[in-house]
Amino acid sequence: MPEPKYKRILLKLSGEALNGGDKAQVIDFNILEMYAQEIKKIAEVGVQIAIVIGGGNIFRGASVEKSGIDRVQGDHMGMLATVINGMAIQSSLEKHNMTTRLMSAIKMEQVCEPLIRRRAVRHLEKGRVVIFGAGTGNPYFTTDTTAGLRAIESEAEVVLKGTRVDGVYTADPEKDPTAVKYNQLSFDEALSKNLKIMDLTAFTLCKENNVPIIVFDMNKSGNLYNLVMGEEVGTLISN
Ligand code: UDP
Incomplete structure (x- = not known):
């Protein structure tokens, strides 16, 4: 069996990507199926996998402040949205015969396990x-911060941030055709260039605890596998 470079990873998937760019639907089940196939490939070579999934396809706390729903209430709604996405991804992984556990930071024991670090x-x-x-x-945090925190707590070697672009660029590649991709960056460089990779809380957590982040295109088949096998995919941000 080929030896993966990483034994334990934390995969961060955005909630927003789950609707496949179609705001009329919450979850595109073809995307879920694709994710399950990609994740299965790395499970088969023995990589230990932790996943944090966002909730942006369903609800974002900060987006409802104007509507009269206060921020804390909105953030709780956003956190519950991540559980819905977690249940969806759990089912898609189980369909591929992977054993999974969904652990929630807000107790809902009929639905999933409470988060207990040692048990995780x-x-x-x-x-x-x-x-x-x-x-x-907790309100006022993001799932990027969650990814950094859970990676540190569960001693994952790296945060793999799956996005729909293939790494970090000098400018937004969807808007600026002259944008150039970075293969590697230090946390300090990313901060001084004001590159928006993760929010500052998430970024600081990873920097201070020496957990590298790799930003990569999760929608390209084989990328996740190649990455954990040590190929240069996406952009690596480290100290
Ligand atoms: N959220 C929160 N605390 C957390 C993580 C998430 O309050 O620790 C809420 C927040 O309202 C956020 C929503 O959950 O807007 C969905 O998460 P996020 O926006 O990070 O999802 P993504 O952008 O990855 O889809």
Whole structure:
């Protein structure tokens, strides 16, 4: 069996990507199926996989402040949205015979396990895919911050941020045709160039705890596998 470069990873998937760019639908099940196939490929070579999924396809706390729903209430709604996405991804992984555990930072025991760090690590050691739902459990945070935090807590070697662009660019490649991709960057460089990779809380957590981040295109088949096998894919941000 080929040896992966990383033994334990934290995969961050955006909620927004789940609707496939179609705001009329919440979840595009073809995308979920694609994710499951990509994740299965790395599970088969023995990579221990933790997943944090966002909720932006369903609800974002900050977007409703004007509507009279206060921020904390909105953020709780956003965190519950991540559990819905977590349940969807759990089902798609189970369809491919992977053993999974969905752990929520907000207790809902009829639906999923409560988050207990030691138990999460044990699941990972046993080869179960752990999906961390409900963000950090606290308002005013993001699922990027959750990804950094859960990576540190579960001793993942790297945060893999799956997006729809293939890395970090000098400018937005969807708007500026002269934009150039970085293969590698230091956290300090990314900060001084004001590159928007993750929010500052998430970024600082990863920098201070020496957890590298790789931004890559999750929609390109084979990328996730190649990445964990040590190929240069996307942009690596490290100290
Ligand atoms: N959220 C929160 N605390 C957390 C994580 C998430 O309050 O620790 C809420 C917040 O309202 C956020 C929403 O959940 O807008 C969905 O998460 P996010 O926007 O990070 O999802 P993504 O952009 O990855 O789809």
